[in-house]
Amino acid sequence: MSRQSIELSGISKSFGPTQVLKEIDLSVREGEFLSLVGMSGCGKSTLLRIIAGLELPDDGVVEIGGENVTSRDPADRNLAMVFQSYALYPHMTVRQNIATPLRMRMLPLAARLPLLGRLLAPRETLSQIDAAVEQAADTLQITHLLDRKPAQLSGGQRQRVALARALVRQPAAFLMDEPLSNLDAKLRAHMRDELAALHRRLGATFIYVTHDQVEAMTMSDRIALMIEGRIEQLGTPDDLYRTPATLSVARFIGSPTINLLPAEVTADRQVTVAGMETGLHAEEGPATLGIRAEDFHLASTGMPARLLRAETHGADRFLTCQLMAGDGSVVVLRQSASDRPSADADGKLHLRFAADRVHLFGADGRRRPVYVGGKVAA
Amino acid sequence: MTLTATFEASARPPARSVPRGLVFVLPAVLLLLAIYIVPIIVLAGFSITDYRLGAMNWDFVGARNFTAAFADPVFIRALANTALYAAIVIPAGVFIALGIALLVYGRKSSRAFWETAYFLPVTATLVAMATVWQFLLHPSLGPVNTAITWAGFDPVSFLGNPALLIPTMALIGVWQVLGFNMVLFLAGLTAIPRDLHEAARIDGAKSPIDRFLTVTWPMLGPTTMFVVVTTSISAFKVFETVAVLTKGRSGSETLLYALYLEGFEYSNTGYAAALTLIFLAIVLILSIGQTLRMDRKVHY
Structure with a gap:
């Protein structure tokens, strides 16, 4: 029941003169954990609200489990949502909070009224609701x-109550709008694991909105990276990390941020950085070369650079270096903390990079094929 | 226990700053004494004497003023009238205001207009407005009766029929408090987080009644409590409409009007002071009672 596919086609939405979503097509497979990632203002929350039915699209169709639900009331879409603020009903106990979605669906209106309702509610239904609440809890x-009220709970506990309220009835899918962003760093990492485990256990469809690429990378089956109302790239976390389709994706995904060096492809298709040949070939024109921190390594020859700073983070060490040729770009290199920084007395060192793991982007920001000795490198 | 003791000891200010502290609280204490405490003590003093305004001497009469009050048919009638008035004004003034606030809250461009329209009676002086109501409700000249006769009914003598006097004044009282209560409810509605309404919609609250019962009404709890308490107090203080419209004729005195007659028309200062104390006690018991009873339910 809680495994339904969600299909969005041609979703557009404007608020006044600003177009927030531009013809979004997205299909979420049943049982999938899909993250919508992007900076604030990229339209990811609006897209989630359109799926939930809290917002109506100007254009486009929303289908859940093959049924067109575009203009259906949120209550009839059988979705569950976890809000950033948790949105627990403060006057109800945790038990009542979790029971609310079931009461709304299983009891007639008269039985939901205060005072009088208690007499009208069928006892059997009430005990079913009780059992479901106990199980979710x-x-x-x-x-x-x-039996506590939300005000007596910590942030992490409220988060759990919000999750319990979402999973108490088997919804078609779970929608989560930055559910972890109000938690402290340690608890957030912990809840990340729990959410991923919960997803595995329930096998339900999850759509998860976040601005935190780490959350998206660690939990998702697939990520839809959104920029300015468009889906810039849709793929597995690995896809986005290893083959970013555009410069923006490369910049957004990965920590530390990918190193970007201005490059030039000469008429004889040689890729040069700061006037030096790289041994890579591509189509002629200005370009940007993207190299992840872990794809740089120190060598006795290569691009000369000056070491600005070395930071050791437990097992890793990050070296911040300034290239001594070209425009003097600053790059970050990751090495194992057990390796020696191997800069000479003036802090000079030489950098090389793994040719088969570079990313080349054209002037339009799109990924371009790169060749190493005739073979496609990346 | 030990922890508390240590805390208290360390929280106590050093001795030399005590006089300075007293200097700082002095203005507030003096004002409090001059404005509230001393007048109440003087009032309590008057209430056990037979002092008449301007008299050269008086006697202590003990509780006789109070026993006389509860044996006085005028006072008992005033008490009953005030209770009836409050019984109409409190529920109507609170729930109609809530209804209007819900309607006005849903308006976007016309909201400012409706807010102003409903709030105007609050800014108008009730004495002047009572005169306007007198005209509106006039049996032969007033537009209200014109409408009633046009609809095919007999004209109603709102301010002539003794049985209708208190309900008519209660209607005017409701009209007066609506705007203020509506503005309070609007503020309360604005403070309800949008997420809660949305969570309710996703949880399956399809009908407005469900959303009202699940989110709006409980979240308005503190506002409702405040509105009920202030409306009760203003209902018990009804005076202007009586003074202008009926002057207490045909047994339409209210507590404050009876008190005014005794104190300022008949100069029975001692007796009026006793009535004032009774009035104070009623208002105090009601508002403290309501606050204590409701406070536990509305704050989460």
Whole structure:
């Protein structure tokens, strides 16, 4: 029941003169964990709200499990949503909060009224609801909190209650709008694991909105990276990291940020950086060469650079260097902390990079094929 | 226990700053004494005497003013009238204002207009407005009765029929408090996070009734409590409409009007002081009672 595909086609949305979403097509497979990632203002939350039915698209079609639900009320879409603010009902106990989606669906309006309703509610339905609430609470290990009010809970506990409220009825899909961003760093990392585990256990469709690429990279089956109302690239975390389709994707994904060097492809198709030949070939024109920190290494010859700073982060060491040729770009190199920085007394060192792992982007920002000795490198 | 003790000891200010601290609280204490405490003590003093305004001497009469009050048919009638008035004004003034606030809240461009329109009676002086109401409700000249006769009914003598006096004044009272209460409810509505409404919609609250019961009404709890308390107090203080429209004739006195007659028309200062104390006690018990009872329910 909680495995449904979601199909978006041609979704556009404007708020006044600003077009927030530009003809989005996206298909979310059943049981998939898909993240919508992007900077704030890229339209990812609006897209999620359109799927939820909280916002109507100006154009386009939303299908859930093959059914067109574009103009259907949020209540009839059978989705569950976890909000950034958790949106728990403050006047209800945790038990009542979790029971709300079931009460709304299983009890007639008269039985939901205060006071009088208690007499009208069929006892059997109530015990079904109770059992479902207990089970959801058990899944999220919050059984001991059931009789508290949200105000008496910590951020992490509220987060769990919001999740329990989402999974108490088996929805077609779970929508999550930056659910972890109000938690402190340690708890966030912990909840990330739990969410991923929850997804595996339920096998449900998850659509997860975040601006944090780490969250997206660690939990998702696929990531849709959004920039200015468009899906810039859709793929597995690995795809986005290893073969970013555009310069913007390369910049957004990965920590530390990818090193970008201005490059030139000469008439004889040689890729040169700072006037030096790289041994790479591509089509002629100005370009940008992207090299991840871990794809640089130190050597006795190569691009001369000056070491500006070395930071050791446990197992890794990041070397910040300034190239001594060209425009003096600053690049970051990652090496194992057990390796020696091997700069000479003036802090001079030589950099080389793995030719088969570079990314070349044309002047239009799109990825271009690069060849090493006739073979496609990346 | 030990921890608390240590805390208290360390929280106590050093002795030399105590006089300086007293200097700082002095203005507030003096004002409080001059404006609230001393007048109430003087009032309590008057209430156990038979002092009449301008009299050269008086006697202590103990609780006789209070026993006399509860044996006085005028006072009992005033008490009943005030209770009836409050019983109409409080629920109508609160719930109609809530309804209007919900309607006005949904407006976008015309919201400012409706807010102003409903708030105008609050800024108008009730004495002047009561005169306008007198004209509106006039049996032969007033447009209200014109409408009633046009609809085929007999004209209603709103301010002539003794049974209708209090309900008519209560209607005017409701009209007066609506705008203020509506503005309070609007502020309360604005403070409800949008997420909660959206969560309710996704949780399956399709009908507006469900969303009202799940989110709006509980979230308006603190506002409602404040509105109920202020409306009750203003209902018990009804005076202007009585003074202008009926002058207490045909048994339409209210608490404050009866008190005014005793104190300022008949110069029975001692007796009026006793009535004032009774009035104070009623308002205090009601508002403290409501606050204590509701406070536990509305703050989460």
